[in-house]
Amino acid sequence: MIARTTVLVADHGVAACRIVRTCRDMGLRSVVLATEHDSLACHTRMADEVVNLPGTLPNQTFQNHEKVLAAAKAVNATIVHPGSGVLASDEGFRAACDAAGLIFVGPTGLQMQRLAHRPDAVQAMAAAGVASLPDPHDHADFPLSRHVEVQFIADSLGGVVHLGTRACSIRSGNRRLIEEAPAPWLDPIQIESLVGSTLKAVVTLGCCGAGSAEYLLDHELHPHFVALRTRLQTGYAATEVVYGVDLVQAQIRVALLEPLPWQQKDLVPRGFATICAVRCVNPHSDFAVSSGRPFRYRTPSGPFVRLDSSLEEGGEFVPVHDTLIAHVTTAGRTRPESISRMHRAVDEFELEGVSHNLPLIRRVLGRLEFADGTYDSGLVARLGPLPSGAAAAGVRFPVTRSSNHLVAPALHGTNAGDVSSRMAGRVVRIFVAPGQKVVRGQPLLVLEAMKMENEIKSPADGTVIEILAREGDRLDRDALMMRLG
Numbered sequence: 001m002i003a004r005t006t007v008l009v010a011d012h013g014v015a016a017c018r019i020v021r022t023c024r025d026m027g028l029r030s031v032v033l034a035t036e037h038d039s040l041a042c043h044t045r046m047a048d049e050v051v052n053l054p055g056t057l058p059n060q061t062f063q064n065h066e067k068v069l070a071a072a073k074a075v076n077a078t079i080v081h082p083g084s085g086v087l088a089s090d091e092g093f094r095a096a097c098d099a100a101g102l103i104f105v106g107p108t109g110l111q112m113q114r115l116a117h118r119p120d121a122v123q124a125m126a127a128a129g130v131a132s133l134p135d136p137h138d139h140a141d142f143p144l145s146r147h148v149e150v151q152f153i154a155d156s157l158g159g160v161v162h163l164g165t166r167a168c169s170i171r172s173g174n175r176r177l178i179e180e181a182p183a184p185w186l187d188p189i190q191i192e193s194l195v196g197s198t199l200k201a202v203v204t205l206g207c208c209g210a211g212s213a214e215y216l217l218d219h220e221l222h223p224h225f226v227a228l229r230t231r232l233q234t235g236y237a238a239t240e241v242v243y244g245v246d247l248v249q250a251q252i253r254v255a256l257l258e259p260l261p262w263q264q265k266d267l268v269p270r271g272f273a274t275i276c277a278v279r280c281v282n283p284h285s286d287f288a289v290s291s292g293r294p295f296r297y298r299t300p301s302g303p304f305v306r307l308d309s310s311l312e313e314g315g316e317f318v319p320v321h322d323t324l325i326a327h328v329t330t331a332g333r334t335r336p337e338s339i340s341r342m343h344r345a346v347d348e349f350e351l352e353g354v355s356h357n358l359p360l361i362r363r364v365l366g367r368l369e370f371a372d373g374t375y376d377s378g379l380v381a382r383l384g385p386l387p388s389g390a391a392a393a394g395v396r397f398p399v400t401r402s403s404n405h406l407v408a409p410a411l412h413g414t415n416a417g418d419v420s421s422r423m424a425g426r427v428v429r430i431f432v433a434p435g436q437k438v439v440r441g442q443p444l445l446v447l448e449a450m451k452m453e454n455e456i457k458s459p460a461d462g463t464v465i466e467i468l469a470r471e472g473d474r475l476d477r478d479a480l481m482m483r484l485g
Contacts, residue, residue, distance in 0.1 A: 004027065004028070004029050005028050005029065005078050005079060006028070006029045006030075006031060006075055006076055006077040006078055006079070007019075007023050007028050007029065007030050007031065007077060007078075007079040007080070007081055007252070008031050008032075008033075008051075008068070008071060008072040008075065008077040008079070008080045008081070008102075009023075009030055009031065009032045009033070009043070009047070009081050009083065010033060010062060010068050010080055010081065010082050010083060010087050011062065011081070011082065011083020011084065011085050011087070012033070012038075012041075012043065012062055012083070012085070012310075012321045012322065013041070013042075013043065013310035013321065013322055013324060013325075014308050014309065014310045014322075014324050014325070014326065014327060015083040015084050015085065016032050016043035016047075016083060016310070017042050017043045017046055017308065017309070017310050018237075018248060018308050019081050019083060019248055020032065020043060020046045020047050021046070022246055022248040022249050022252070025246070025249065026249060026252065028079075028252075029048045029049075030046075030047045030048050030049075031047060031048060031049045031050070031051060031071070031075045031077060032044060032046075032047040032049075032050055032051070033050075033051055033052075033053050033061065033062060033068065033071060034050050034051070034052050034053065035052075035053055035055065035056055035061045035062075036052075036056060037056065037316070037318040040312070040314070040315035040316055041310065041315065042309065042310050042311065042312055042315070043310060049075060051071040051074060051075060053067050053071070054067075055067075058086075058321055062085070062087070062321060063085075063086050063087060063090075065090075065092065065093050065096050068080075068087070068093075069096055069097070069100055069102075072100070072102055073100070077102065078102070078103060079102065079103045079105060079252065079255065079256075080097050080102045080103070080104055080105065081105040081248075081251075081252070082104070082105065082106060082231075083231075084231045084232050084233070084234070085321075085322075088106055088230070088231035089106075089107075089112060089115075089116075089229075089230055089231060090112075091109050091112040091113060091116070094106065094107075094108070094109045094112060095109050103255050103256065104255065105209070105251050105252055105255040106209050106230060106231065106251075106255070107207060107208055107209050107211075107230040108208060110206075111205070111206060111207055111208060111230065112230065114205055114206070115205065115207075115228050115230055118136065118227070120205065121201065121205065121225070121227070121228050122225065124200075124201040124204040124205050125197065125201050125225040127200070127201075127204060128196075128197035128198075128200035128201045128204075129197055130194075130197045130201075130215070130223055130224070130225050131222075131223075131224050131225065132224060132225040132226075133216065133224050133225065133226055136226045136227050139216065141218075142216050142218060142224070142377075143378070144376040144377060144378045145169070145216040145217060145218065145376060145377050146167070146169050146183075146185050146216070146217040146221070146376050146377065147167070147168045147169040147214070147215075147216055147217075147377060148165050148166070148167060148168070148183045148185070148186070148194070148214075148215050148216075148217055148223070149165065149166050149168060149212040149213060149214045149215065149229075149233065149235075150162055150164070150165055150194060150195050150198040150212060150213045150215075151163040151164065151165075151166065151210075151211075151212050151236065151239045151247075152198055152199065152202050152207070152210070152211060152212065152213065153209065153210040153211070153247065153250055153251070153254065153260065154202055154203075154207050154208050154209065154254075154260075155208065155254045155257075155258070155259050155260045156208050156254065156257050157257075157259050159259055159260040159263075160199055160202055160203060160207075160260075161199075161260060161262060161263065161264045161267055162195040162198060162199055162264070162267075163239050163242075163243050163245070163247075163267055164181060164182045164191070164195070164239065164242065164243070164269055165181065165182045165183040165186060165191055165194065165195070166179050166180065166181045166182070166183060166212075166233075166235045166238060166239060167179060167180040167181075167182075167183035167184060167185070168214075168233075168234075168235055169375065169376055169377040169379070170364060170370075170375065170377075170379055170380060171377070171380065172279075172281075172357060172360060172380055175277065175279065175323075176234050176235065176277055177276065177277055177357070177360065177361065177364065177380065178274065178275070178276050178277075178361065178364055178365075178370075179234070179235035179238055179274075179275045180238065180272065180273065180274050180275070180335070180338075181235065181238035181239050181241070181242045181272065181273045181275075182242070182269065182272070184335060184373035185217065185221060185373065186217075186221065190221065194215065194223055197223075198213040201213065201228070202228075205228070207228070207230065208254065209230060209251060209254055209255070210230075210231070210232050210236075210247055210250065210251050210254075211228060211229050211230040211231065211232075212228075212229050212232075212233050212236075213225070213227075213228050213229075214226040214227050214228075214229065232247060232248070232251070234275075234277060234324075234327070235275050237273075237275055237306060237308060237327055237329045238273035238274065238275040238329055239273075241273040241306060241329055241331045242269045242270060242271060242272065242273050242331070243267055243268075243269055243270075244270065245262070245267070249261075271331055271332055271333045271334070271337075271338070272331070272332055272333075272334060272335040272337070272338040273329055273330065273331045273332075273338055274329070274330050274338045274339055274341075274342045275327055275328065275329040275330075276327070276328045276329075276342065276346065276361050277324055277326075277327055277357075278324070278325055278326040278327070278328060278349070278351075278356060278357065278358060278361070279323040279324050279325060279356065279357050280292070280317050280319055280323050280325055280354050280355065280356055281323055281355065281356065281357050282355040283355065283356075283357055283359045283360050289319050289323055290319070290323075290354055290355035290356070291316075291317055291318050291319055291354065292316075292317060292353050292354030292355075293314070293315070293316045293317070293353055293354070294311065294313055294314070294315070294317065294351055294352060294353035294354050295313070295314070295352055295353040296313065296350055296351065296352035296353065297311060297312060297313035297314075297350070297351055297352075297353075298313075298348065298349070298350035298351075299326065299348070299349060300328060300344070300345035300346070300347075300348035300349050301348070302344070302345075302348075303341075304330055304331045304332065304338075304341050305328070305329070305330050305341060305344075305345045306328070306329040306330070306331075307326060307327070307328055307329075308326065308327040308329075309325065309326040309327075310324070310325055310326070311325045311326065317354055325356070328342070328345050328346070328349070330342040330344075330345055335373065336371070339365065339370075339371065342365060343365055343470075346358065346361055346362055346365065347470055360380070360383075363383055363466075364379065364380065364383070366434065366466045366467055366468060367379065367383070367434070367465075367466055368434045368435050368463070368464070368465050368466065371433075371434040371435055372434075372435055417459075417460070417462060417465070417483055417484035417485050418480055418482075418483055418484075419444060419456065419458075419459065419480075419481050419482040419483070419484065420478050420479060420480050420481060421447055421456075421475045421476075421478060421479045421481055422478070423447070423449045423454070424449060424474075424475060424476050425447040425448050425449030425454070425474070425475060426447070426448045426449075426472070426473070426474045426475070427445060427446070427447060427448075427469045427470065427471050427472065427473045427474075427475065427481070428445075428446040428447065428448045428453060428471065429445060429446045429471060430444070430445045430467065430469070430470070430471055431443050431444060431445060431446075432444055432445075432464050432467070432482075433464065433467070434464050434465070434466065434467055435463065435464060436463070436464045437461075437462070437463050437464075438458045438461070438462060438463070438464060438484065439458065439461050440457075440458055440459065440460050440461050441457050441458060442457060442458045443455050443456070443457055443458075444456050444457060444458055444464075444481075444482060445469070445481065445482070447475070456481070458484065459484075460484065462484040462485055463484065463485050464482065464483075464484060465483045465484060465485040466482065466483040467481075467482050468480055468481055468482060468483070469481040469482065
């Protein structure tokens with residue numbers, strides 16, 4: 001019925017690539033937009049057609065209503081998917097699409113108005129039994145809060161379902177760094193209460209399309225409503241993995257006035273998922289935006305690893321629109337299994353030629369409080385600045401290594417619990433894990449050096465706080481391998 005219908009994808013990078021893939025699965029013809037910086041961009045290679053937009057800045061290209069609508073008309077598009085950027089919640093753009101006879105994938109203009117008027121959402125949440133923050137931008141009462149969101153999707157026929165929770169507390173600045181589905185802090189009764197309140201509010205507000213309700217949890221894990229978002233947030237791939245669904249396809253079908261493809265009883269979560277956002281930023285300069293042409297780009301793959309990327313080796317990355325280059329998602333039957341697979345995935349990720357945040361991702365993954373699920377929004381701040389030098393924070397980062405070789409200058413241990421290599425060598429085996437208690441003299445790992453295997457033992461009783469080396473890594477002398485507390 002919808003085969004070969006043309007969809008104009010009015011977004012960029014990772015989001016555009018993701019939408020194009022779903023269009024291909026549905027038999028839809030996809031058209032993407034491009035600027036002068038996008039000659040080698042993945043989304044322009046993947047789509048059926050490309051419309052070039054003059055200009056470079058967002059307000060001259062992807063966020064310019066007139067140019068986007070002109071592009072839709074030029075290719076005879078029937079549907080406009082605004083992606084997950086500014087246009088997804090732009091009431092004026094929605095109205096312009098309606099006036100042009102285009103099907104907009106997202107909420108109606110009236111729904112956008114209601115959600116933009118926060119008192120309506122606050123009142124709906126209060127009726128559902130959830131308190132709200134007085135000011136969604138003021139988290140002063142929650143200095144170390146846990147940030148949770150509930151994924152939902154509703155159709156125009158009254159159908160609405162939820163797809164569980166996500167944890168999104170780990171951020172770098174205002175950008176999400178690592179997310180999880182489901183959120184690790186809530187028990188089944190708390191989850192049922194939270195999703196129930198969300199669905200009540202969604203029905204009251206008459207939402208249509210995919211969105212999420214955001215909450216902050218206080219120290220007693222009581223939820224406080226922050227906002228309702230009417231687009232797919234960055235962590236939705238983790239939800240797709242856990243529930244085995246395609247939310248972008250559901251978005252499009254709902255926009256075509258079709259009923260939801262599932263009922264709540266069909267949506268059974270299976271296992272856990274972890275998602276990391278890889279961005280082109282400089283981790284040694286307050287994560288300032290970076291650009292460049294990657295001469296090495298090797299992405300992770302293998303069982304239970306999903307990659308949504310917008311970059312290819314040899315392509316140029318110019319972050320005019322966004323710094324995101326990839327989402328890496330891993331799945332597991334248990335949370336530790338999913339996290340373990342993320343360690344493997346990040347180990348395989350190699351990117352040279354442009355600065356990125358993989359050092360920070362590795363450092364967070366290695367922290368005990370992340371491993372045991374006790375972390376909160378203060379985790380990244382507690383890590384402190386990444387040390388300067390090629391291999392920041394003592395973790396082996398593909399951007400700074402060749403054949404798993406770590407350089408040493410920034411890896412010297414400075415604390416009593418630091419375990420450093422006393423010679424250059426290769427890590428053969430690691431015997432312990434984050435959170436494990438050890439005693440003085442207990443073997444921690446084996447380092448192969450000068451054709452001999454050297455057993456590295458614990459210098460004191462304590463707990464493994466962070467493991468910075470991995471099996472197979474080649475270390476220089478004095479490289480920091482592990483931290484004990």
